[in-house]
Amino acid sequence: MDNLVLQCGCGQIKGRAIKINPADRTRVICYCKDCQAFAHALKASAQVLDEQGGTDIYQLPPARLQINQGLEQIRCLRLSEKGLYRWYAGCCNTPIGNTLSPRVPMIGLIHSFIFDPEREAKLGPVRACVNLRGATGQIPKSRLDAAPASGYIGKIMLKILGWKLGGLGRPNPLFSAKGEPLASPRILRPGETV
Template identity: 35%
Template sequence: MKTRLDADQPVQCRCGQLRGVLARGAPVARVTCYCSDCQAYARAIGQADTVLDAQGGTEVVSTLQQHLRFTQGSEQLACLRLRPGGLLRWYARCCSTGIANITKDQRLSYVGLLHTAFADRRSDLDAGFGPAAGLAVYTGRARAPVPSRRLATLGHMARIIASVAAARIDGGWKTSPFFRREDGRPLRDARVLSEQELADARRGP
């Protein structure tokens, strides 16, 4: 698995109205998250079948927002929160493609790009980011036992955290496709799920 991109990687929603690029040189780590929130999010946007694997995992490419830009259709970006104060979870409203998860604090420039943001083509992920290394988090929430490479996962995530810290110091965090430059507010207001909607989304298959 690559730790930095050696070439630009295209980003797009399933229908192609939203397009962008993750730039060469971006720090990256492919990690599968099995947390209950990621599972609920996939169900909330009606994409559980395309986002989640057989054990309920969501594969994400962890990187920094400053390396991502949208070149077409940014007006299609929509934002969802499972609860007030929760992660900002972005998707393309045109086709409900899951795109990314970020924190509400722009200074923490981490972004987890869902595998569906790369048109959900496994061959493209392997070609662009290298073969998956079996890194996983929150495996206790998986629907079935999942092998965990805990030390390897921690090592890769430590590198991403170090990159986030560096962006905080050098000002790279100020460049983001999800926040407005003029006032630092999210590009879109997030819709927060109601208690009933969240309860429904948490119900597994």
């Protein structure tokens, strides 16, 4: 198992993800419209989205995410009152990741925050393409065959349950022990940018 070097675009936020293992099979591409809206809101779509509007995300439990520098630069936004907590670097608008709520022990780390030169080897292949209806173009069949959408939700739910039972929900660098977000979320209106 490996550590993964994490850093925002300007280098003020640095961290690492620990105990990364391709056998966890938690790397996905999400094609949902909200992930696209998040990238657009940060004016980071060219950097983040693939040709079909997909975002490459590595899902891991909070205890495996460590921020060693620049915690005060981390910002949060939501696309609606009850939307995901979407985290980014206030210093340079680098998208960092998504969390459902403080109670769900999973962070979806966005590839733009993964700075590791050995990223591909450490993460392994994409395992699932999800929220296909949001895709902005035809996803190549070879990609869908290699990383099908079907069955993934069940697998990740089991994974999250395992992380919860394994105590990997804490510590969580993005929420306090009481569940308060590190930075108070700004609710964005449709089309609004940061």
